[in-house]
Amino acid sequence: MSLRVEEDLCCPVCQDVYRDPVVLFCSHSFCRLCLKSWWEGKKKLECPLCKEESTTSDPPCNLALKMLCDRFLLTRKKEVTKPEVICRPHGERFKLFCVDDEKLLCLVCQHSDGHYGHKLQPVNEVAQGRRNELRKALRPLLDKLKVFKEEKGNLDQTAEYIKLQAQQTEGRIKEQFRKLHLFLHKEEDARIAALRTEESKKTQKVSLKIDALSREIAALSRTIKD
Template identity: 45%
Template sequence: MASRSEEDLCCPVCQEVFRDPVVLSCSHSFCKDCLKRWWREKPTPQVEPPLNRALKKLCESFLQERDQRSSEALCSLHSEKLRLFCLDHQQPVFKVEFDQTAEHIKVQARHTERQIKEQFKKLRQFLEEEEEARMAALREEEEQKSQMMKEKMEALSREIAALSHTVRATEDELRAEDVSFLNNYKAAVERVHSDRPGQTPGQPDLQHLEQDEGHGLLQSCGEYTVWILENMVL
C-alpha cells in the first residue's frame, strides 16, 4: 500500500505519480497527457490549462527519492534500508531487528541468571541443613563414646582396687608361717586369677574407642560430598 504522501501526489485518472501536472480553474490537478486524452473524447474545444510547476517539482523530487530507495535493500516490514548483515543467516537485517534480538538476548541472560541463583540458593540451604544434621550426629556419637569410656575407667578402677586388695592379702599370708601359706596356696592362686583385670563383657576397649572416634561420620561425609559433586545439576 502506498504511503499517504504518495497518494497525494497521484493523478486521479491514471493513479500514478503526476507527470507534467496541470491545474484547472477548479484547482484540481491532472497529468497533462491524461487530460488531453480525456479532452479528445469531448467535441468541445478546451483551453490548455497552465502547468503546475510546484507540483511538478514536488513529484520529480518524490520519484527521484523513490528510485534511490528502490536501488537499496529495504526491510519488507519497515521499508527502511538494511544496514546490518547477519553472519549466521548470511543475509542483511534491519537495525530494529538487531536491537530486538540484542534485547531478547539480555532478557534471556537475566532469566538464566535468576535460575542459577535460585538453584544455588536451594543447594546452599540443603548443604547447611545436612551439615547441621551431621554435626548433631557427631556430637551424639561423642557423648555416647565418652560415657562408654567413663564406664570403662570406672570398671578398671574397681579391678585395680580388687587387685590391690589381693596383693595385700597375699603379702600378709607370705609373712605367716610357711605351713599356713602352703595350706592356703591353692585358694590364693584362685583368688588372684579371679581378680585379674579383664574386659567387661559388652564394653569395647579404649584403643578401639580412640581409633573409631568420628571415623564413620568422616567417611560418610566424604562419600556424600562426592555424590553431590557428581549429581549436581544447574
C-alpha cells in the first residue's frame, strides 16, 4: 500500500497503525490503549484532537476501521520487509529502543514484562545519536583516507612522470644510435672506398712492373733463341 494510505490508518496519538480502534462521538478514532493512556489522570474525558468531551469512558469499537487495519497489517506481514524494521511477533514497526537490553521494540513490546522499568528511547533519537557517533568515529578515518588518496595521486603523477621521462630518454637514445649507425655506415663506405682506391693504385703499379718485366723476358728469350 502507499504511504498515504498507511498514514490514513495511523492513530493520531501513537502515530502507528490502529490497534483495536475505537470511535468517539465526534467521529475521531484512536487505539483503545492509546485513548485510555491519554485519559489516565484527567478529570474530563476529552477527545485528544478536537477536545470535545466524551459521554462514555468505554467508546465502541470502530469495526470498519479495525477490519481495514487488520487487512493492512496482514498484507504488510506478507511483504518482504527488513527484520530490523518490523517486529516479527507483532508485525509492528520498531518505534522504541531499550537502552538496558540494546534492543529495538515496537509499541506493543514496551508493555511486556521483559522490559518493565527499562529505559526506553524513540528509535529516531537513538538512530541520530548513533549516526553522530559513527560520523565522529569515521571522521579520522575519512581524513586518513583523504591523505592516502592524495598520496596515491602524487605517486600516480610520479609514476606517470617516470614513464614519460623513460619514453623521452628512450627516444633520445634511439636517435643517438640512429645517428651513430648512420655515421658508422658512412665511415664504413668511406674506408672501403679508400681501400679500393689504394688497391687499384697498387695493382696498377704492379701491373706496370709486370708488363716491363714481361717485355724484358720476351727480348731476352729472342736473344737466346737467336
